[in-house]
Amino acid sequence: MNVLKCNGERLWQSLMDMAKVGATDKGGNCRLALSEEDRAGRELFIGWCREAGMSITFDAIGNLFARLPGLNDQLPPVVMGSHLDTQPKGGRFDGIYGVLCGLEVVRSLADAGVRNERPIEIAVWTNEEGARFTPAMFGSAVFTGSLALDTALNACDSEGVSVRQALESIGHGGDAPFQRPFDAYFEAHIEQGPILEDNGLPVGVVTGGQAICWLDVQVQGQSAHAGTTPMALRKDALFGVAEMAGQLEALVAQFTPQGLVTIGQVNIAKSSRNTIAGSVTFTVDLRHHQDEQIDLMERQVHERFQQVADARGLALSIERHWLSPATPFDGDCVEAVRRAVHALDYSHQDIVSGAGHDAILLARHCPTTMVFIPCMGGLSHNEAEAIDPQDARKGCNVLLNAVTERTQR
Amino acid sequence: MNVLKCNGERLWQSLMDMAKVGATDKGGNCRLALSEEDRAGRELFIGWCREAGMSITFDAIGNLFARLPGLNDQLPPVVMGSHLDTQPKGGRFDGIYGVLCGLEVVRSLADAGVRNERPIEIAVWTNEEGARFTPAMFGSAVFTGSLALDTALNACDSEGVSVRQALESIGHGGDAPFQRPFDAYFEAHIEQGPILEDNGLPVGVVTGGQAICWLDVQVQGQSAHAGTTPMALRKDALFGVAEMAGQLEALVAQFTPQGLVTIGQVNIAKSSRNTIAGSVTFTVDLRHHQDEQIDLMERQVHERFQQVADARGLALSIERHWLSPATPFDGDCVEAVRRAVHALDYSHQDIVSGAGHDAILLARHCPTTMVFIPCMGGLSHNEAEAIDPQDARKGCNVLLNAVTERTQR
Known part of the structure; x- marks a missing residue:
């Protein structure tokens, strides 16, 4: 395998230039989906893509596709991508890194004089964050057919502005067809967790997305x-x-x-300092790499909670709020990433994505995988989000070689 | 001892007549302190007292005193009382029972042709509930000198109306002196807990008020x-x-x-379903009959919580929000109640008051005690608050005989 290298300084410069659009006081970014700042960020990216010889299309939910023709342009494209929108006090890398790595791959291929057999595209998915409009990731959801276009277009932000209106006002709607065939989809992303940093590794080979089960629990005492009220006569829901x-x-x-478990929210009804809690609701977030294991976890939650409730004379209700099955990534794509990592001789580990990503939805549409790089302290959705430029370069090199291999198939 | 009996039907009728003032849809009462409904309830009571040959005075915080002259009218009075104000969705008995028992005692003495050596008064303390104005019990607090008059007068309700304004508008201010000598103070009250009902007893001989310690705890992860985030790398404040x-x-x-412990409030900062709790605050309510035991409980809370925090790498802060020492009631008064219970041959038990009462403040001013009767299910501060008319009668008989003994001393 002929190992290609990207231009790490150029990649970093692109990241820093994009970070100027919607910059916040504390060094982060605010580019809410379909806002004026999002438009400006997309336009900056579009300019760079045109300079790199790419053409631009949009679909009806505002997903943006930059396309580099292939020698055999009738073949389905190899697609890279992620998102340019951010949280209200977001970082400079979540999503942006994947989009600008795509651009750096295209630029590096040109530098190396490598012509791509298949077309290459970079996708910028609309509203991955879900901060201004819900649900999150509706751009890739509409594209892949898991969400109706009208549902997304009719969603409104907190000021009553609909997606349809916002999309019209930034002028990024178009008629690129949904669900058109992709040869494969590769998304580079910051890990948004502490595992790679904790293990001192620059690259994670992402084998899939974990299963997520959200439970709503109510305990009535x-x-x-x-x-x-004597202790012996209490039915204290909080202690339960x-x-x-x-x-x-x-x-x-x-x-x-x-396995991962989190209780993120707890609410005591009509709480007061000197009143025994009569009714408490709380959330449970269960995660596991394997569907059968998350099923087992959920069943054990029911058993264990019921035992506690019975022993204390409390009434218990557990409702499943949401279940997202595990998403194994495509074996060929994962192996392409693994070959790239080996060719580059980078230390690495396999990892499962813990967060939601457009790639999780794309995986139901075409062969898909991701490449992770560490982020400092695992911190994300935060203005202090930070990455090491050397890790940024290495992750992009992995993407470059995996995509190049795929596009020449 | 010559055992006197009250008129239980007349007592019950007074309770039911008072319950018509500020009646709520669900069978409770809303007579917020110094409101028009509170005025109407007080005026109804004043009319009954005048019919019973009593004179009426007010002090500057609106406490109302109905006085039956004694044969030796220069002696300090024996005082009964409680409050007529209610929670917004309060019951018909909390406070009202003690005031109308006082009236029934005076009426019963007249029926029996017993003349009282000492004057007898019935006190209606202003704003016991603390629902409209804070702090609670400010009428008895100002009378006994533990709260400055101006502080209470300047307190405002949620609509910005001051106590001074509210008191003027109902016209129940006066110049009766604060801290004037009382021979003794007796307060009959519903238990507001389940102990007497659970033990099947109509009367509780109240030996004092328990100590209360309120802690504010913050746990930082x-x-x-x-x-x-792998479980091993978490600092989950909620699990701590x-x-x-x-x-x-x-x-x-x-x-x-x-000993009693309650966690009444829990708050996760910036909580969301899929975010590990970084910072959690909660309240701890500790109670015990004895001061040295509540001190020990508080010290053990510090030790045990610190051990948990240290083992989990969490930062801990515990602040004492409030400490109210135990209030032993006067031995002579308690014995007078006990003699009355024995003379009447009622089954009973000693009990410590768990809730705050005007009597707790009066105990620092004069010999004081209370008489408890059961309330159904221990329920109070609730429109469904209910008592058995036979218990109401029995409690009043106890008060009648204890007060009569005291007034003839």
Whole structure:
């Protein structure tokens, strides 16, 4: 294999130039989906793509495709991409890194005089973040057919502006067809977690996305006066919830290290300092790489919580709010990334994506995988989000070689 | 001892007549302190008192005193009382029972032709509930000198109306002196807890008020993504709080049955379903009959919580929000109640008041005690608050005989 190298300084410069669009005081970015700042960021990117000999199309939900023709231009394209929108106080790399790595791959191929057999495209998916409009990732969801176009177009932000209106006002709608064939989709992204950094590795070979199960739990006891009710006569829902939380920790220890459990929200109804909690609701977030394991975790949550509730005379209700099955990435694509990493002789590890990404949706449409690089402290969705320029370069080199191999097939 | 009996039907009728003032749809009462409804309730009571040969005075915070002259009218009065104000969705008995028992005692003495040596007064303390104005119990607090008059007068409700304005508008201010000598103070009250009902007893001999310690706890971990952060790298503040709650339950088991612990409020900063809790605050309510025991409980909370925090790499801060020492009631008054209970041959038990009452403040001013009767399910501060008319009668008989003995001393 002929190992190609990108221009790390150019990549970094592009990242820094893009970070000037919608820059925040604290060194982050605010480019909410389909806002004026998002338009400006997209236009900057479009200019760079045109300079690189690419043509631009949009689809009806505002997904942006920059296309470099292939020698055999009738073949389905090899697509790279991610998103340029950010959280209100977002970082400079979440999403942006994947888009600008795509551009750097195209530029590097030109530098090396390598002509691509298949067309290459860079996709900028609309509203990955879900910060201004919900649901998140609706650009790739509409493209891949898992969300109706009208549903997305009718979504409104907190000021009542619809996606349809916002899209018209930035002028980035078009008629590129949804669900057209892709040969493969590769998304480079910051890990948004601490694993690679903790292990001192510059690159993660992403083998898939984990299963996610969200539960809504309600525990009903008896609200009463904190000063007049003997302990033995109480049905304190809060102490019941605390024991359930302990059971959840005990449970996850049996699923180490792939199982994850989080209680992100707890609400005591009509809470007051001197009132025994009568009704408590809380959320449970379960994650695992394997569907059968997350099913098992969910069943054990039911069993363990019910035991706690029964022993305390509490009423329990557990509702599944959402279940997203595990998403194994395409074996050929993962192997292409692995070959690139080996050819470049980078230390690395396999990793499963813990966060949602456009690639998780694309994986149901075409052969898909991702490349991760570390981010400092695992910090993301934060203005302080930071990456090492050397890691940025290495991740892009992996993408460059994997995509080049794929496009020459 | 010559055992006197009240007129239980007349007492019940007074309670039901008072309950028509500010009645709510669901059978409760809304007579917020110093509101038009509170005025109407007070005026109804004043009319009954005048019919019973009593004179009316007010002090500058609106406390109302109905006075029956004594044969030796220069002696300090024996005072009964409680409050007529209610929670926004309060019950028909909390406070009202103590005031109307006072009236029934005066009426019963007249029926029996018993003349009182000492003057007898019935006090209606202003704003016991603290629902419209804070702090609660400011009428008795100002009378007994533990709160400055101006502080109470300047307190405002949620619509910006001051106590001074509200008091002027209902015309119940006066110049009766604060801190004038009382021979004794007796307050009959519903238990507002389940102990008497649980033990099947109509009367509780109240020996004092328990100590209360309120703590504000903050636990600081590290907020992070629920999907990308391995369990081993987490500093999940919520799981730490859950373990602390478990420690609190283990702790209180060592202080059975007098110790009480409650976590009434829990707040996860910037909580979201898929974010690990970085910072959690919660309240702890500790109660015990004895000051030295509540001190010990508080010290053990510090020790146990710190151990949990240290083991989990969490930062911990515990601040004492409030400490109210235990209030032993006057031995002579308690014995007078006990003699009355024995003379009447009522089954009963000693009990410590778990809730705050005007009597807790009066106990620092004069010999004081309380008489409790059961309330159904321990329910109070609720429109469904209910008592058995036979218990109401029995409690009033106890008050009648204890006060009569005291007034003839």
